[in-house]
Amino acid sequence: MAHLLLVESWVGAMGTLLPRAVAELGAEFTFLTRRPEHYPQSAPDGLPHPLRLGRGVVTAETNDPATALAAARTLHADTPIDGVLTSCDYYLPLAARIAAELGLPGPTPAAVVAACNKALTRAALDRCDVPGPRHVTVPADDQQRLRTGAEMVGFPLVLKPTDLCAGMFVRRVEDWAALDTAARDLLRFEVNARGQRREPVVLLEEFLEGPEFSVESWIRDGEVHTVGVTDKSLGGASGFVETGHMFPADVGDQDHARLVAAAEAAIRAVGLDHGVVHTELRLTAAGPRIIEINPRPAGNQITELIRHVTGIDLPRIAVELALGREPALPTVPNGQRGGSRALSAAVSMLVPARAGILTGIEGTEAVAADPAVIAATFKAPGHRTTVGVDNNSYLGSVIALSHEQSGARRLAEGLLSAVSARYEEPAP
Ligand SMILES: Nc1ncnc2c1ncn2[C@@H]1O[C@H](COP(=O)(O)OP(=O)(O)O)[C@@H](O)[C@H]1O
Ligand SMILES: [Mg+2]
Incomplete structure (x- = not known):
């Protein structure tokens, strides 16, 4: 039976859809997580939650890539792993890295890192002349660079974090006062929902009009x-x-x-x-x-x-x-x-x-x-x-x-x- 390593997960829809897909393909998974208690025991129908239906749970600090990789290697030596994946954005780079280190199929880790960081994505698109909005990445606490960045991009602009998802802290701002408030709000959110320290920078982008x-x-x-x-x-x-x-x-x-x-x-x-x-x-x-x-x-x-x-x-x-x-x-x-x-x-x-x-x-x-x-x-x-x-x-x-x-x-x-x-x- 094919054996997957599932590295953390969202607890919403994808927390059910990925385990379902694994089961439908006749495969099994081991769940690698830093906090098993983060995940529900049962589904809304009262049955065990699909994330609980794996062959086992390995608890290790997934926010430390070296520790997570060591845990994956130990598991792999005991029960060979055939593939690695996650549904949770915060662990996509880690899943790619574990797959690469174990010699398993997966995306080029540097590409996943670039896709998961909005500033790196913009830089990669610029290098390849894929047209995009005017943009600049500046330290969230540097008033001077925020101001010059905003002048370069022009109002209205979109202020966003480089490393979050679900629209968190993404704001359209019309003027300097709103930009200052939005940057301060983001700066106060120092650690994401999975305990990872955030990058203290903001991305300012030209507001793109259209569906x-x-x-x-x-x-x-x-x-x-x-x-x-x-x-x-x-x-x-x-x-x-x-x-x-x-x-x-x-x-x-x-x-x-x-x-x-x-x-x-x-x-x-x-x-x-x-x-x-x-x-x-x-x-x-x-x-x-x-x-x-x-x-x-x-x-x-x-x-x-x-x-x-x-x-x-x-x-x-x-x-x-x-x-x-x-x-x-x-x-x-x-x-x-x-x-x-x-x-x-x-x-x-x-x-x-x-x-x-x-x-x-x-x-x-x-x-x-x-x-x-x-x-x-x-x-x-x-x-x-x-x-x-x-x-x-x-x-x-x-x-x-x-x-x-x-x-x-x-x-x-x-x-x-x-x-x-x-x-x-x-x-x-
Ligand atoms: N430059 C932009 N111009 C207009 N709208 C934007 C821009 N950047 C983001 N948005 C809006 O904000 C939403 C969330 O931003 P996004 O970059 O997708 O972050 P997240 O990873 O949180 O989903 C987008 O779906 C879009 O509607
Ligand atoms: Mg989005």
Whole structure:
């Protein structure tokens, strides 16, 4: 039986989808983590959580690459490892490095490092003349360089960390005062959710105007294969919270081709040569512009949308590639509903309009019962919400399938509009 090393994981959707793919391929995994207690014991249905279904758990300090590598070598000597992977962005460079050191299939580690750090990504794209926004990386606590950087980029601009994800601390700023506040907020967030010390720098980027998309690809032997283009709805307090996605994107053939070409050029520019990649772009008046490159399957259920429309399961491809196998692509889409296949699939997220403690979410039964819905999950009463400033604040989501090209977004958004969150009112 093929044996994978799973290096940490997200606890959201991908924490279930990757272990499921491993099981479906008849393989098994050992889970390497610094804190087993970070992960749930059981799934919402009460059964053991898929992350608990591996052949074992190895506890080692994954924030120290040498310690993690030593633990992987010890395991490998005892139970040979055939492939290494993770779903968690903060451990993508480590997973690539372990694979390389053990002589297993995987991407070039330096390429993963470049893709996972937004400043290095911009530098790699510039070197290869992939067009992008004006940008500069400066120390977050250096007022003078922040000011000169902002003058060079021009307002409005986007301030963002180089090493976070889920839209955390990404802000559009209109003037110096807002820039100063955003930089100070980011500076105070010194350690990420996995206990890793952050880089005390900020990336300032020209604000790219235009609709946003992502291109989903996989790479084997350096050859890039693109599965399709997803479109993205944005909202929330920052304007950058992902409020929904639809696959395939509602975009004309010509723009589709331009988006794919831009994403593939960016993938080559950072040197990614193996694995699944999710590239985010905006389609500006001047053409597609890269937002970021993620060397892992798309999150936020996008891979499920694609699976329902095309039958292609990107987490499964990620596992196959990690094992050095040629992905087995389906010939018949599995989005079979009412006898005909779904032509589009969309996910819509419920984003809190305010902070507080949930007393309940009304209207969820009707959503779950709708024949177009294939998955609907919502937070339970007692959940403490923050204001919706990033993708970590969702109160729930619904996935709908449609038999119409581009019909699914309307369905999913319509269903969620009938749902409302109720909050505990503060004591008078
Ligand atoms: N230069 C930019 N111009 C316009 N919007 C941007 C820019 N950079 C980021 N954004 C917006 O912020 C969101 C989050 O930024 P991103 O770079 O993808 O960080 P994260 O890794 O947190 O997802 C993007 O999806 C996009 O909507
Ligand atoms: Mg992003």
